[in-house]
Amino acid sequence: MKQGLWDRETVALLLLAALLPMLLAWLWDGGLMAAGRLGFALVVSGFWHLAFMLIRAQPPSVAGVLTALAVAMLAPEDLSLLQLILGISFGSVIAELVFGGWGRNVLNPATVTLAFLGFGFPAAPWPDLALPVGWAAIPALGLGVLFGVMALRLVLGAVLALALCLWAGVPLAPLLPVAGIVLALLVSDPVASASTKLGGWLNGALYGLLLALFAAHWQGAAPVQMAVSAALLASLAAPLLDEIALALWILRRRMHHG
Structure with missing residues (x-):
């Protein structure tokens, strides 16, 4: 199935249905604390969407639920309610709603929110x-590909890049569960x-290579912090990767018909 056959909602x-295995595993592990964190994120995100x-x-739109879920799972801990409100508001409004809503935005609003919180409050520990939440990312990615809302080439590009870096001796093993979670929540966003x-192959591979680079050289950083940073840079590069893919396609056409 192709996502182009459906409307944005x-x-x-x-996407929300595909992420359910991960959501349930996270709620089971986190209990009432996780449920309260998700509920608060839903209220703030829902307010701005409404x-x-x-x-x-x-x-x-239900797109705000996707943002709230990613922020609740990945945002730094021990933040005040005001800090969370500022972060979710910034990501939802500046990265999504001012562009006309989900489907017209350039960056994933949850990625922007997490970057805002990470850079704005660097002393807050990452979760x-x-x-089990990392293992649950596997069926989440599988369902996303099956439903046609996550690109198989992007997922495989990330997996192959991570596998190659592991084979080369990069100490990536402790980051793999978080890498899968962020891949499902942020990097595989079809928008x-x-x-x-x-471009999809390159986008996934770039995420994996950036994560490997951070694992090898970013001393003291938390796994979630490294994965979110890799997701942000991979998303920023996505338009350029598409331009490269289009330029190569045009070059091949000219050579073929020249």
Whole structure:
């Protein structure tokens, strides 16, 4: 199935359905604390989505749930409610809603939120996600590919890059569970990732290579911090990767017909 056959809300709902295994594993591990964190993120994200939908007379969107889920799972811990409100508000408004809502944005709003919180409050510790949550990323990615809302080439590109770096001796093993979680929540976003075939392969590979680079040289950083930083840089590079893919396609066409 292809995501182009559906409207944006259907794609968002299918993404949410694909992420359910990871959500349930995280809630099971975190209990009431995790549920409260998710509920708070939903309220803040939902407020801004509702406000923009009313101002623009648009129907409500469930895309804010995806942002809230990623932020609740990955945001630094021990932040005050005001700090979380600032971070979620910045990511939701600046990275998504000012562009007209999910589907028109350039970067994943959760990625921008997490970068804002990480850079703005560097003393806050990043979460230590349980191993079962990392294992749950595998069915989440599989369902996303099956539903057609996550690109198989992007997922395989990341997996191959990580496997190659592991084979080369990069100390990536402790980061693999978090790498899968961030791959499912942030990097595989069909809006913020590369859309061409070659671009998708390069986008996934770039995420894996950046994570390996951070693992080898970023001393003292938490696994989630490294994975989120790799996701941010890979997303920023996605338009360039698509441009490279298109330029190569045009070059091949000219050579073939020249």
